[in-house]
Amino acid sequence: MTILYLHGLESKLSPSKRSVLERFGTVVAPDLDYHKNPNVFDLLLKLNKEHKFDVAIGSSMGGFMAYYFANTVNRPALLFNPALPHRPVTQNIPAINTLNTASTLHFALGGQDDIIKANDNLKWLSKNRLPNTAIKISIHNQMGHQIPLAIFENEANEFFRQLDLLK
Template structure:
């Protein structure tokens, strides 16, 4: 299984989180400079022209890009605190075949960076079109602690791998 992991703004995939993800497949985690552009799904995928991803996982700004990529390549996504109000629809070229793209989304109820209410408002318009598993943790802020990351990743893979 090929896993595309997209880090957040001014962040990187930690060795501990990489280790958790590697239990489920090969992890591709590019370094992304979001300062030049927040939304860059095509540029991200161009780094891996011969790789077909089975799942997309992202945190914060990476979750926004993961959402867009998931929608266009038709692969499941696990999203942590995605700032979806910045979403801009982007249609990829025909190389990518859409399929079912269920999404598991975790929002921090105490997130001061990404307002969970705005994200929920955005997602309302997609409730009938997408398979969404949305959780709001009232005690969680923007950063995802290791234990919560591990639990969400395990649940995500158990849901998509039956």
């Protein structure tokens, strides 16, 4: 399995979280500059031609990009506090009504996130729900915007377990 991991605006994939994901497959985690490159989405599509990603995983701004990527190339995605309702940088992405649908979207939201509030994501999802997409939402009441390793690991385990059940 080839996993696309998309980091947040001012972050990178930590070695401990990479280690969690490597139990499930090969991890490709490009270093993205969302501020300077408004065409990150096009870069992801080019990377997909090279790597043929099976799943996308992203956090914050990376969750935003993973949402659009997954729905464009019809792949499952695990999204941690995705910046769907609002984001601080502009990215050129496809319009919602032109998207395909991902088979599965798994959201992990922080109940204490003061950057991207869980309720804002829930409202956004209720207005922009794509048909034929299975959605799982986990709200971690004590989690903020940063994803503790234990929650990251539990969500990854559950996401990949669900994918195995769908095969």
